[in-house]
Amino acid sequence: MLKTFSIGGIHPEENKLSAQSAIQELPIPKIATIPIAQHIGAPAKAIVKKGDEVKVGQVIAQSSGFVSANIHSSVSGTVFKVDDVMDATGFRRTSIIIKVDGDEWLEHIDRSEDLVTEITQTKEEIIKRVGDAGIVGLGGATFPAHVKLSVPPGKTAEVLVINAVECEPYLTSDHRVMLEKADEIMVGIEILMKALEVKKAIIGIENNKPDAIAHMTQVATKYSGIEVCPLKTQYPQGGEKQLISATMKREVPSGALPIEVGAVVQNVGTAFAVYEAIQKNKPLFERVATITGKSLKNPSNWKFRVGTPVSDIIEAAGGLPEDTAKIVGGGPMMGKALVSVDVPLTKGSSGLLLLAEEETARKATKACIRCGKCVSVCPMGLEPYLLMVLADKKEYERLENDAVMDCIECGSCSFTCPATRPLLDYIRLGKGKVGQIMRARK
Amino acid sequence: MNIIVITILALCAIGVAAAIILYFVAQKFKVYEDPRIDEVEEALPAANCGGCGYPGCRGFAEALVKADDISNFNCPVGGAAVMSHVGGILGHDVKAADPTVAVIRCNGTCDNRPKTNIYDGATSCTIAASLYSGDTGCQHGCLGLGECVDACNFDAMYMDKETGLPVIIEDKCVSCGACVKACPNSIIELRKKGPKSRRIFVSCVNKDKGGVAKKACSVACIGCGKCVKECPFDAITLENNLAYIDYNKCKLCRKCVIVCPTNAIHELNFPPRKEKPATKPTAATVKPVAKPVAKPEADTAVKSEDKENGTSDNK
Numbered sequence: 001m002l003k004t005f006s007i008g009g010i011h012p013e014e015n016k017l018s019a020q021s022a023i024q025e026l027p028i029p030k031i032a033t034i035p036i037a038q039h040i041g042a043p044a045k046a047i048v049k050k051g052d053e054v055k056v057g058q059v060i061a062q063s064s065g066f067v068s069a070n071i072h073s074s075v076s077g078t079v080f081k082v083d084d085v086m087d088a089t090g091f092r093r094t095s096i097i098i099k100v101d102g103d104e105w106l107e108h109i110d111r112s113e114d115l116v117t118e119i120t121q122t123k124e125e126i127i128k129r130v131g132d133a134g135i136v137g138l139g140g141a142t143f144p145a146h147v148k149l150s151v152p153p154g155k156t157a158e159v160l161v162i163n164a165v166e167c168e169p170y171l172t173s174d175h176r177v178m179l180e181k182a183d184e185i186m187v188g189i190e191i192l193m194k195a196l197e198v199k200k201a202i203i204g205i206e207n208n209k210p211d212a213i214a215h216m217t218q219v220a221t222k223y224s225g226i227e228v229c230p231l232k233t234q235y236p237q238g239g240e241k242q243l244i245s246a247t248m249k250r251e252v253p254s255g256a257l258p259i260e261v262g263a264v265v266q267n268v269g270t271a272f273a274v275y276e277a278i279q280k281n282k283p284l285f286e287r288v289a290t291i292t293g294k295s296l297k298n299p300s301n302w303k304f305r306v307g308t309p310v311s312d313i314i315e316a317a318g319g320l321p322e323d324t325a326k327i328v329g330g331g332p333m334m335g336k337a338l339v340s341v342d343v344p345l346t347k348g349s350s351g352l353l354l355l356a357e358e359e360t361a362r363k364a365t366k367a368c369i370r371c372g373k374c375v376s377v378c379p380m381g382l383e384p385y386l387l388m389v390l391a392d393k394k395e396y397e398r399l400e401n402d403a404v405m406d407c408i409e410c411g412s413c414s415f416t417c418p419a420t421r422p423l424l425d426y427i428r429l430g431k432g433k434v435g436q437i438m439r440a441r442k
Numbered sequence: 443m444n445i446i447v448i449t450i451l452a453l454c455a456i457g458v459a460a461a462i463i464l465y466f467v468a469q470k471f472k473v474y475e476d477p478r479i480d481e482v483e484e485a486l487p488a489a490n491c492g493g494c495g496y497p498g499c500r501g502f503a504e505a506l507v508k509a510d511d512i513s514n515f516n517c518p519v520g521g522a523a524v525m526s527h528v529g530g531i532l533g534h535d536v537k538a539a540d541p542t543v544a545v546i547r548c549n550g551t552c553d554n555r556p557k558t559n560i561y562d563g564a565t566s567c568t569i570a571a572s573l574y575s576g577d578t579g580c581q582h583g584c585l586g587l588g589e590c591v592d593a594c595n596f597d598a599m600y601m602d603k604e605t606g607l608p609v610i611i612e613d614k615c616v617s618c619g620a621c622v623k624a625c626p627n628s629i630i631e632l633r634k635k636g637p638k639s640r641r642i643f644v645s646c647v648n649k650d651k652g653g654v655a656k657k658a659c660s661v662a663c664i665g666c667g668k669c670v671k672e673c674p675f676d677a678i679t680l681e682n683n684l685a686y687i688d689y690n691k692c693k694l695c696r697k698c699v700i701v702c703p704t705n706a707i708h709e710l711n712f713p714p715r716k717e718k719p720a721t722k723p724t725a726a727t728v729k730p731v732a733k734p735v736a737k738p739e740a741d742t743a744v745k746s747e748d749k750e751n752g753t754s755d756n757k
Contacts, residue, residue: 426566
């Protein structure tokens with residue numbers, strides 16, 4: 001039997017429409033809008049000003065703390081202005097707007113496709129380079145990668161778990177990267193293993209990608225210590241704690257980080273970015289995203305430069321279908337709807353999903369019928385129906401006692417609720433408030 | 443017969459003994475409570491709204507009795523009458539606080555502030571605000587989901603279906619501040635009621651630069667500073683592209699209302715002007731309703747195909 005996590009989980013329709021479409025390169029935009037906050041943690045500090053000439057790969061915003069990341073220019077040209085621009089949530093945030101002129105890269109970036117397998121750098125150098133290259137978790141949460149690689153004193157990492165699950169329906173970007181860049185990923189994993197001083201890496205892949213499992217297993221034989229672990233297709237298999245439970249049979253305690261059980265989880269896309277940063281001197285300014293949707297002419301996977309407007313990738317995939325009612329940034333389960341097509345794609349953009357009215361319309365909220373479905377699907381073993389009521393009634397103390405902070409916001413509860421209650425919306429609200437209270441207490 | 447007498451006597455003896463014990467126990471563990479607390483609580487309006495900052499009227503009464511100086515305490519519901527009564531009970535001087543009332547500092551009606559997307563998530567302003575900037579181009583203004591109305595315990599608010607904005611019924615508003623706390627965008631403010639309920643305020647909280655604000659909403663404060671220059675009493679300050687009128691300094695001269703180029707400054711409950719200024723019609727006189735404005739330019743309206751919904755949704 002295939003491995004999976006211990007409790008809960010759902011199986012939404014997979015809809016991997018773009019799985020057979022090879023990664024294409026998206027044309028460089030005319031104007032790139034690069035937000036200075038593309039990661040969890042403190043926003044970077046812009047170090048360029050209006051009129052400055054920038055090259056591809058140049059640092060344009062400096063990391064402003066340990067949990068922060070550098071931002072590099074994805075294009076070459078002139079800085080048009082540094083201004084507050086609408087981001088995907090509609091709020092105005094500081095961004096660097098660059099007028100593109102040609103495509104001139106910094107000289108030390110190796111643009112060849114040759115595979116470099118020899119790892120010459122030491123552990124410290126690797127971690128520093130990963131930080132300098134502005135690499136963040138490319139699964140969507142955008143947590144700065146160098147932070148996870150810096151194992152806190154007193155703890156030891158035993159296993160590196162590579163998240164190649166791609167459990168979100170529709171998305172196929174990781175799938176395609178694995179098929180096309182398997183060797184690079186393996187070297188990236190070896191680099192990560194060296195940085196963490198671990199001897200073992202497990203790549204978790206859901207078995208709805210048999211071609212990727214076969215290809216990765218075959219390539220992995222060339223590298224020591226890396227094994228591929230096929231997993232059951234079950235959402236949210238790609239949740240950090242779920243993945244550890246499935247691959248290592250260890251449970252991360254409530255409120256603790258994976259390092260507590262000796263695990264470090266990195267996304268497969270991150271491994272590829274690490275390869276490029278260490279072996280090719282290439283910082284993170286481009287990545288692969290899926291654009292998909294049932295009415296879309298050409299669901300496909302694109303390598304894009306950070307800062308490209310969403311409208312460009314839609315145009316490249318055949319234009320906006322007539323019946324589009326919602327554009328979701330990310331997958332259908334955890335993605336967030338965009339307020340406009342003029343917002344830029346960022347480091348965290350793993351996909352764009354165009355949904356028609358009938359797919360996305362919310363049904364009216366009905367009374368809870370106490371069926372307990374949300375409880376049985378919750379992969380963290382929480383009681384979503386109760387948490388929702390507590391959040392609505394502002395019972396923050398009880399919310400905290402009922403472990404609301406363990407919620408991974410996967411949305412399985414809302415997905416499964418027969419009374420179509422907006423469970424996650426309220427739980428997320430309560431989680432935010434409880435988080436505030438807990439921080440204030442410290 | 444004898445048995446009955448003995449029984450009665452025995453029971454009486456037990457009763458008396460228990461009564462004596464209870465009396466001494468009660469004396470021993472007596473908790474002294476100032477009788478004035480009850481008296482003061484009686485005088486308070488029993489709304490238990492928390493507008494004074496204390497947990498209910500009882501809590502407020504305890505605080506009042508404990509305090510040496512109650513001139514800084516105020517019951518917004520009871521106002522000066524109740525406070526002077528309380529002052530009488532406690533033998534303290536009471537400074538009559540000016541009555542306040544809640545005002546909505548947003549005039550982003552459907553006409554003034556065109557919608558750029560549709561929200562279909564949970565009906566809660568706080569949730570909407572945590573997800574995104576709102577269904578219009580303005581990221582500061584009213585989200586229109588009525589959390590303030592739900593918070594009001596005095597039926598003093600309702601959502602105006604036409605404008606999509608909450609409306610405060612002045613006579614019912616007790617200025618408890620529940621709506622102020624409920625609003626995630628902090629658009630509601632408790633302001634001095636003013637003589638004959640006349641007051642002037644900037645009906646906008648948009649801190650964006652003028653051009654951005656104006657593009658999102660035709661009656662936004664664009665931070666031009668005309669009112670600041672016009673005000674003879676230095677009552678208006680401009681911070682982050684937003685004017686704010688200090689109600690303690692404002693003498694209700696209404697000069698700022700006339701000069702405001704976007705009609706963002708509202709005057710309430712004033713009689714109609716005798717001689718109308720040549721340039722502009724007067725602002726709304728009863729409640730902040732939509733003023734006649736030109737339809738937004740074509741370029742400010744988002745193309746229909748660009749209208750995306752703004753919620754994170756689980757399909």
